[in-house]
Amino acid sequence: MKNRSVKVDCLTRVEGEGGLEIKIKGDKVTDIQFNIFEPPRFFEAFLHGRLFTEAPDITARICGICPIAYQMSSAHAMEMACGVKVEGPLRDLRRLVYCGEWIESHALHVYMLHAPDFLGYDDAISMAKDHPDLVKQGLKLKKIGNELMILLGGREIHPINICVGGFFKVPTPKELQKMAEPLKWALKASLETVKFVSALEFPEFEQDYEFVSVNHDREYPINEGRVISNKGIDIVVTDFLEIFEEQQVKHSTSLHAVVKDRGAYHVGPLARYNLNFDKLTPLAQKAAVEAGLGRQCNNPFKSIIARAVELVFACEEALRIIDNYQMPEKPYLDVPPKAGIGHGATEAPRGLLYHKYEIDNDGVIKAARIIAPTSQNQKVIENDLAAFVPLNLDLPHDTLTWKCEQAVRNYDPCISCSCHFLKLNIEQE
């Protein structure tokens, strides 16, 4: 029997540096390595000794694509440690800026990183030659997400206006209203996006996943709620490390997170969708149903549809917040430091992002723990490949390689995030 291997030295159209190696013997996959060779940057290590108020800006630098997620998970964790809860318009504004990040990141992934896989292009720029309007629509959508982040955060990458307790400065209702028109356009464009992606061709491929996401009793999850799964997990965020753990893997500079004693789980748009369908707006639900996504979807290639449905949701949610906005008296709540432990779990565009901190009475960080979406999805990605490859061995080598890359990109992996950490030999210069 023939031996084969699928090897991708440098995965493209993903954020960060990763590679892929699959060894095949006859019709069996003998080894799969989704390699991450991003140099580790040791965030948890140097957070130690920093002030609790610095965590949002420092952790934002783990990932330039989802800085809001880092700022939000850390701010919420610090507020929990200090016994402060942000409510009312400040809470809404946080949701709003997060919607901006979802719109920006989802539009980037759907149009520029993932759609070229389905349509057979190397990138969005070559795709633009044949489909100029499509790419322009994607870019405009992305830009509107960015504008929302700029308005509330000061800039789109590593916003400067987010702090523990709220914001440094909040917009006037009039300033927010300026976003209403663009968002109305974005909503229409998002509905078209759902139509467009639903017409793509999807490999027949379903897996029995454990989906995990934040869950809130009234709203589609973004910033706050319990952590649940379709296989019985239903916990408060403070119990996160009771249920989940990270395992060290040799071939990667990243850790794999698993459900203790059970194994891989799946986070991200598809998980959120499957676990929180009833919290979507009626319009987003309708768009999903019309797109044939179904109440439950186990095909990871269709995550692109879930992402598009979330674009619809994020635009509507942003419009709702803008319409109801009343300017708070103060842009932030005072958060005096208090010795304690705080946890934060929020929904980054690519899935649940967990932070835990221990701080002392002066607000100095004693310990930090961060579990990023891609370390949680990494095992699922490898499992998907292990199941997908044997079914597709008759494909020509190039096509198989292409499809494997596409299967990785289903998860919008953010590789810088997944290796935020540790464990290595340090060599003296």
Added chain:
Amino acid sequence: MAKAKKPKLAVWKFASCSGCQLSLLDCEDELLAIAETLEIAYFPKASSAVKKGPYDLSLVEGSITTPHDAHRIHEVRKVSKTLVTIGACATAGGIQALRNFKDVKDFISTVYVSPQFIQVLDKSTPIADHVFVDFELRGCPIDKHQLLEVVNAFLNKRKPIVPPYSVCMECKRRGIICVMVAYGTPCLGPVTQTGCGALCPSYHRGCYGCFGPQEKSNTSSLAKWWKTLNVSEDNLVRAFRGFNAWADSFRKESEVHEK
């Protein structure tokens, strides 16, 4: 093709968050036009097409933190006619340079569960410590308008126009109220190079130095001023040890306040 060849652009990543290269994709209005004038020959984050070098313009993001990368940057230099570093990681070592101040052994024993196969250097260093750099663009992240200016300047074979003055000066030019004078908020604006348009003060926040030290910045006089605002020595150390901690003047000032 009979047409004159387009210059080739390459985008490289070392230890970083990808935010600076994302700035290029964030030029939503200009991106397609850029692709008209430059051939995007190597940009793995955005494209699967990988064209061979040499490249006319290389944008380099990230700092050097591993022996492998210390070698790779030389390869990148070899295939690049012009090499521009983008962002605080590439120009100053970035936030990950905070490890440069720790005793490596302590560091390992406090954090690392077990030794691993990955080889890591004990310091995170800027690209210019390793190879010749044609131009450095500052910021964590860089400003996308400045990035466009760099690309434009390159296409027109001139030097990029990037203002050399401080964030503080920028506030005065833009008529932004001084947060130190008005609210007693500590601000690194007087010693930080502009490029952001004095963003933080315009949001009533003190500058935290993400564009790095302005040339000839007087950090010690600023530190004295901060002390009158009751900023502790510890917090002075923290302030200078941010996203540009390994930049010379910030590093030295932080050491002054470290016991």
